[in-house]
Amino acid sequence: MNAAAPPAATRVAIVGAGPTGLALAVTLAGAGIDFVLLDKLPEGANTSRAAVVHARTLEVLDELGAGAELVRRGLPVERFTVRHGGRTAAEFSFAGLPTPHPYTLMVPQSDTEAVLLDRLRALGGGVHRPYEVTGAAQDADGVTLTLAGGRTLRARYAVGADGMHSAVREAAGIGFPGNAYEQSFALADVTMGWRPGRDEVSLTFHPDGLIVVAPLPHGRFRVVAVMDDAPAAPDRACVQDLLDARSPGQARVERVVWGSRFRVHHRVADAYRAGRLLLAGDAAHVHSPAGGQGMNTGIQDGYALGRAFADDRLDAYEAGRRPVAERVVALTDRMTRLATLRNGPARAARDTVLPLLSRVPAFRTRITTELAELNYR
Incomplete structure (x- = not known):
C-alpha cells in the first residue's frame, strides 16, 4: 500500500490496479513516463481468481522483466484434454508452439499481481490505495478525476482499468453492448x-x-x-x-x-478511446472464462497501451487491440456454447465430430495457437 497521497497532477492516471493496470504501470515506468496508479481497495486481492497465464502473455511479461519470477511460482502444463466422463475425446498439446513458453502456466492471480507489483516497485512506482474514482471530466488539455472524499487528480490522460463496471467508461459515455449467459x-x-x-x-x-x-x-x-x-x-x-x-x-x-x-457476460466496448479517456482490460471487454483468456487479454492491453504512450501512437491502440477482444469474445462464446449444449442431437454431433477433428494436426495447432494467443503478437 502507498501511504502517501497521490500528487495533484500527472501525465497518465490509471484507475484500477489489477493485472491490466499493473501491466500498464510497469510499461510506463520502464519508458520513463509519469503516471499515477489508483485503486479503490485498501489492498490487493489475495484470492486466486484467474489462474491461467498463456504463452503470449508470458512473452509480454518477459519484456517487462516479470516473466521469470512468475514462471518460478507457477506450474507449467503442456496438455489440454477434452473428456466425456472418464473417456478422453481429444487431446491438445502446447509443446510444439513457436514460443519460449510452449505451455500454459497455472498460477493464482494473486501471484501474478504480486510479481507485477514487485516489478513496479523495483522501477520506483507503486499503487495509491484506497482511492475510489467517482467521476471524470475532460477538456482540451486533460482530464480531472474526482476521488471519493472530494480530492481531485489532474492528468493529461486517464485510463480505465477498473473492470466491468468501469467509472471511466461511464464518464466517457462509451457503450458496452452484449449479454449475460x-x-x-x-x-x-x-x-x-x-x-x-x-x-x-x-x-x-x-x-x-x-x-x-x-x-x-x-x-x-x-x-x-x-x-x-x-x-x-x-x-x-x-x-x-x-x-x-x-x-x-x-x-x-x-x-x-x-x-x-x-x-x-460477453461484451466489447464500442470504443477504446473517447478523447483523453481510454479503456483496457475488463473495462473494455468481458467474456466467458472458457480457455482462460480474460486476464491474458487484459495484461496484453496494458502492455500495448503503455507502448502506444511511449511511442506517441495512441491512435494505434484501439486499432490493434479492439479486434483482438472481438475475436476472443467470439472464440470463448463458441467454446462455451459448444460445451453447454443441452440439445441431444447437437451433443451427439459434437461428441462424434470433435474426436475426428482432433486427429488432424493442423486443427490441433490452430486450437493451441489461438488459446495461447500467439496470433496476437
Whole structure:
C-alpha cells in the first residue's frame, strides 16, 4: 500500500490496479513516463481468481522483466484434454508452439499481481490505495478525476482499468453492448485425488454442463463448473457431487481452500478511446472464462497501451487491440456454447465430430495457437 497521497497532477492516471493496470504501470515506468496508479481497495486481492497465464502473455511479461519470477511460482502444463466422463475425446498439446513458453502456466492471480507489483516497485512506482474514482471530466488539455472524499487528480490522460463496471467508461459515455449467459459458474480451489493427474487441464462435457479441472501449485486443483444456480461459496460436498455426476470415479475431494460463484457476460466496448479517456482490460471487454483468456487479454492491453504512450501512437491502440477482444469474445462464446449444449442431437454431433477433428494436426495447432494467443503478437 502507498501511504502517501497521490500528487495533484500527472501525465497518465490509471484507475484500477489489477493485472491490466499493473501491466500498464510497469510499461510506463520502464519508458520513463509519469503516471499515477489508483485503486479503490485498501489492498490487493489475495484470492486466486484467474489462474491461467498463456504463452503470449508470458512473452509480454518477459519484456517487462516479470516473466521469470512468475514462471518460478507457477506450474507449467503442456496438455489440454477434452473428456466425456472418464473417456478422453481429444487431446491438445502446447509443446510444439513457436514460443519460449510452449505451455500454459497455472498460477493464482494473486501471484501474478504480486510479481507485477514487485516489478513496479523495483522501477520506483507503486499503487495509491484506497482511492475510489467517482467521476471524470475532460477538456482540451486533460482530464480531472474526482476521488471519493472530494480530492481531485489532474492528468493529461486517464485510463480505465477498473473492470466491468468501469467509472471511466461511464464518464466517457462509451457503450458496452452484449449479454449475460443464463447459467452461473461455481469456482473452487481444492485439494483432492484426481485420477487424470497433474499434467493436464481437463474439460469434461456433460448434459448438465461443463466442468474444468486444472492443477495449481502447492498440490491444489482449480474446479470450474457450469450450474443453473451455483452456491455463493461451494463447499466440499458440492464440489464432490459435481465431480461425481460429471466425472464419475475420477475425484476424491479432501478440502475446499477457496470457493466462489460468478455470472458471465460477453461484451466489447464500442470504443477504446473517447478523447483523453481510454479503456483496457475488463473495462473494455468481458467474456466467458472458457480457455482462460480474460486476464491474458487484459495484461496484453496494458502492455500495448503503455507502448502506444511511449511511442506517441495512441491512435494505434484501439486499432490493434479492439479486434483482438472481438475475436476472443467470439472464440470463448463458441467454446462455451459448444460445451453447454443441452440439445441431444447437437451433443451427439459434437461428441462424434470433435474426436475426428482432433486427429488432424493442423486443427490441433490452430486450437493451441489461438488459446495461447500467439496470433496476437
